Amino acid sequence: MGKATAQRLARDGRSVGVLDIDRAGAEAVAAEIAAAGGKAIALAADMADRSQVEAAVAETRQAFGPITIVVNNAAVENFAPIGEVTEADWDRLMAVNLKGAFLLIQAVLPDMMAAGWGRIVNISGFGAQIGAPNMALYTATKGGVISMTRSMAVELGSKGITVNSVSPGFIDTPMARRAIEGDLFPVPYEQILAAYPIPRLGQAEEIAAACAFFASDEAGYVTGQLLGVNGGAAF
Template identity: 70%
Template sequence: MTEAAKAQSIKTALVTGGGSGMGRAICLRLAREGRQVGVLGDNPDNIAEVAQLIIEGGGKAIAVRADVADRAQVDAAVLATRAALGPITILVNNAAVENFCPFPEITEENWDNVLRVNLKGMYNTTQSVLPDMLAASWGRIVTLSALGAQIGAPNMVHYTASKGAVIAMTRSLAVELGPRGITVNSISPGFIDTPMSRRAIDSNLFPVPYEQIIASYPIPRLGEPEEIAFACSFFVSEEAGYITAQLLGVNGGCAP
């Protein structure tokens, strides 16, 4: 492979929520596989640490701070990533917030905040990055939905509603963008061992002990962020070019 061809084959990825949990694992996995990574998040220390780990491992990365629900911040982060690493042709929409609350007690503020991050954030980042993919006639978009969007979850109506919308948006984007060489797929995580999950476990926010939840799974354990990262790695690969509009459950066999 010539140096020019080699340079062209190196893809730049932007991962939202890249500073912790599944996003962190995805950033590190993609970097190990030779991608340049824009680590986007709202915690400057976390995203800087992930970017530094990638650089120390011989990769290329930039930490870009943004609230995904703020279009101006997203556009600035995309510009910074493009300037540092080149056109972005891989996007992982991972950023999300959760909120446990019985439906009658969900305030309009809580509802709007969950939807603005989990759904509007996906709209902002996808639309901002898309011109690079259209110009390249090649792109990979991966979204993170949730098992709860498929089977329901008590005290999480606003969260599961947002993630159900992510699934619908994924499929519609796949139909619209497929003729342009861009695939769009979603990963539906089950109970993954992330800081977000640990906060819920430590605060006893589930209706039953979490051990009882995972005991009902065919694979009775918490999932690991790296297992989500592997699924993401598959979807963004060249070999997955004929796979789009799919929802992959990484959930220990918990059937929807």
Template identity: 55%
Template sequence: MADKVALVTGAAAGIGKACSVRLAKEGVAVGVLDLKLADAEAVAAEIVAAGGKAIGLEADISKTAQVEAAVAKLREAFGPVTIVVNNAGISNFFPFEELTEKHWDDMYEINVKGTFIVTRAVVPDMKAAGWGRVVNISSSSVQSGSVDQIHYAASKGAVVAMTRSLAQALGPHGITVNNIPPGSVMGTIMSEANKHRFPIPFEQIAQMLPVRRLGIPEDIANACAWLCSEDTGYVTGQTIGVNGGRVMS
């Protein structure tokens, strides 16, 4: 994978950081993109210190001009971008009756429109190369539903539908498109869910899962690296659940 260049969004922490580090270990040059440039640059510095190739990038993924400028900077540093991991997103909790149109619009602006904008920015490079990998980070809330997150689950459901449709549109160009819906992964969203939905010790939540542990960002990164590899040219349009068995299909 030494000749590949990846863009990972929401990459300054958590799953995005783990995916960036994992891809770099495979030899991929990584654009670490986040709203917080200093944090993105810190992750890139970690990768470089470990012998990898990376650059920190800043953009609001819902803003086309910012995304295109970041992609141009990545392209200038390492070459055409043929891998994208759409991890950036937002999440919050509101009872359905308290949801406003602004809550709904903000969720779709980032989780759906942002994923579209980022993917559109890099697909020309993939088509030119005749090879590409798109990995969308969705959510297990799409599969199970999520109380007080109707707008979030709906937005991530749109990402799953986008994944399947893009897989059909881009497959003839050698581009695969898949999505990973994480479940019960330690991080900001899990901590917020613990406050709002299941205010019980994490250890007790872990005992409810078949694997008897909560996930870590590296669990998602491992699956992401596989989907971005040369080994998955016949895997597209798929939902690869990484959730410790919380949701089975």
């Protein structure tokens, strides 16, 4: 989803900082964007580490100037019964999925405040809205993202900064494929999809399209919203 979103924003004319804990992966995406005629740089940081996040933000400013759009997509997963979740699991997922989003927003906020314009898009998750077996920890982090989004929208709206969330359903990503291949769902994944009004896996490009809308000028009167890109699933 991060790759597709970076590519979409670049096609929309944005200069993009591609941030990942894996620099080689970020470099590959940035190279693809450049080959297609876009502007991008590769950045590496552990989202749980403030100093690394701030260094990545500083590098982006040096390359492209003030940052006024951020998409918080970084996340790690955990599939385990709640009784087997360790404190280390809890700390790591909270640090990356929730704290990481907060750290990045806080690092770029001065640029948005100075510009009187900003777009913050946080990727949450459908499981945080309905619950999911063996994913209490992961969905807790994404529920926190939803609540943080709404409160930040209230706080920052008068500053010209919108804050919205995209809530993916069952999207065809490496994370989802690991779960499918590891048989980590309580029922076959085909059975889950069959219950959706649109009975298929979503595509990363469909998440990117939602992010691109929230990042646009046209979405200037849209804030505090949670957009489900989930094939119509509602249960």
